[in-house]
Amino acid sequence: MVIHDEPTPGEMLPILPGHSSAGRLERVLRAGHFAVTAELAPPDSANPQDVYARAELFDGYVDAANATDGSGANCHMSSVGICALLTRIGYAPIMQVSCRDKNRIAIQGDVLGAAAMGVSNILCLTGDGVQAGDHPQAKPVFDLDCMSLLETVRGMRDKAEFLSGRKISDPPKVFLGGASNPFAPPLDFRPHRLAKKIAAGAQFIQTNYCFDVPRFKEFMARSRDLGLLEKVFILPGVGPMASARTANWIRNNVPGIYIPDAVIERLAGAKDQKKEGQQLCVELIQELSEIEGVSGIHVMAYRQEESVPEIIKSSGVLQGRVPWYPGRDQKMLQERARS
């Protein structure tokens, strides 16, 4: 899909009627296309080229890259910093905001700053506990939780005011997202929690790694019963596992990731475990894309980011659509001229 009014990098697209942001992700989703998002690996460096190189890996296959905010409670370049670099050259990142490291004053300031730089998508998270990361000595903040964070940012956007009630002259026009983990107990509470997130302002949802399709289907069925599927765009999370050993390690050490035994056995039994992991990911994407209420896919290819284009290509979910990236249109014109 070529959007005819592609922006000059750094300039905003017009906001379409009924949209909350100028962002490309919201446009793709509202137009009914199958959206692809992917997690960008944040660098442990102050070099902007590191960010650009990692973003470039997804060119042509991803609608929006997630800029993580100290995911797993590990320290990396900040999500605001990554977004500042990416929006400079026209990318449309999803800025993740976690409640673990910042209080409401810092967060609201970041939201304004990010929106001013052209960030159109914000994903509101609670964040992993500090015990999970490389700085377990840090003071956990958790001034807000993901739900009150959603409410706060929605208030900034729709009521044009801070939590304190003070007015904002130009509100941040952002598309709001939340996370969901349909695989963590108490399972029967999860659809209700999704309902709460929507009530608090979530417009799109990215889920944790989804390896158990029957369990996910059950979650979607309950969400449909609650009338939630028309109110929100759901992008289940997937990712290739490098080996049975990695999968096992992730299952035991990363909070909130559920990997059934069958997946680990399948990987362990394969000749080329890495390839099998990628193949499984392709199959999962295809299977998940068929489920009612699934609007896209979120790929978290931790330490295998370079495999994302191939995985998306093999899955066929883009159906020939080429998501925008810097220089896409010139490249396409050149190719057309050549043929």
Next chain:
Amino acid sequence: MYSVRRWAVRHAGGLDRFYQGFETLIVKLHPLWEKIGYQRLERPVAKIEKLCKGLLFDCKMCGQCALSETGMSCSMNCPKNLRNGPCGGVRQNGHCEVKEDMRCVWMEAWDGNRKMQTGERILAVQLPVDFSKKDSSSWLSRVREVQQQAVTERTAEHSSGKQ
């Protein structure tokens, strides 16, 4: 204490009924509280509240009690202070991501909630915590809130009656 806290959740139904009666009583006593002076009452009442609720719920005295919305499981015992339900990090055995030995506060809340008559209150979105209320009495603040509501309703009725 952890075991007492879990006992309270198991008896959430009874405690909820007690709380409703207790609230009606302290709201009725508003004229008395006013006579003594809310400011003068604040410290001793907060002390008593801390003692009772500390024993029963491991109360953290946030000053804006949400026990009726959280199945009688105090959500301030969640290491992430979550007021709106369990995070995605709950272990498959139902234990906390941060404190491995503790059952998730929200697993408890969901259990307790089932035992309460007013079970749908857990589904309401809770506002950000007001940390300036920490260590103040949520009982007294609730009485004043109910009084304020009654006054607003009366004024609304009065003005609509005039029209």
